[in-house]
Amino acid sequence: MQSNRNEDEMRIKVRDMIAEIGTAIFTTIDGEGRLRGRPMRSQKPDPDGRTLWFFTRTDSPKVVEIRHDGRVLLGYSDTRNQDYVAISGRAQLITDPARKQALWHEGLRSWLPEGPDSTEVALIAVTIEGAEYWDGVSSALRFAYGYAQSLVTGRPDTSGENAKVSFGG
Structure with missing residues (x-):
């Protein structure tokens, strides 16, 4: 089901969903044009909500x-x-010590034992260009109802929410 939210509400929805989920498969493009993904934990987004x-x-x-x-x-x-x-977005490496300190929490030390002051530790800033979200049916009862409705009508359940969201300018 398409969203009936305005663009600002959809951007807030995206930020809330990723804050709740926390870990992303972070996909880059290698030198040979292949896609490479790995799990990475998001830190706090910028106040503007456009940078992760x-x-x-x-x-x-x-x-x-x-x-x-x-x-x-x-x-x-x-x-x-x-x-x-x-x-989807654009990533860049950031080595600013103040920014690293501001976003650091001790749970990161498991992966980065050197801590935020090390020159071996950096940040990746991802400027969001666009997003798409699917907010599905989490209730077992609602899922069962949607399943039964689909059997009867022959049409897919439309109780979830899906939207494409622009984060540009």
């Missing part, structure tokens, strides 16, 4: 890939609640 942040090691292959081609796709999935978000 991820910590990384500076020697990571994804850093080379981003420098070669900054286009990325982030896929968020919560199968329990049938919520999904796909975000």
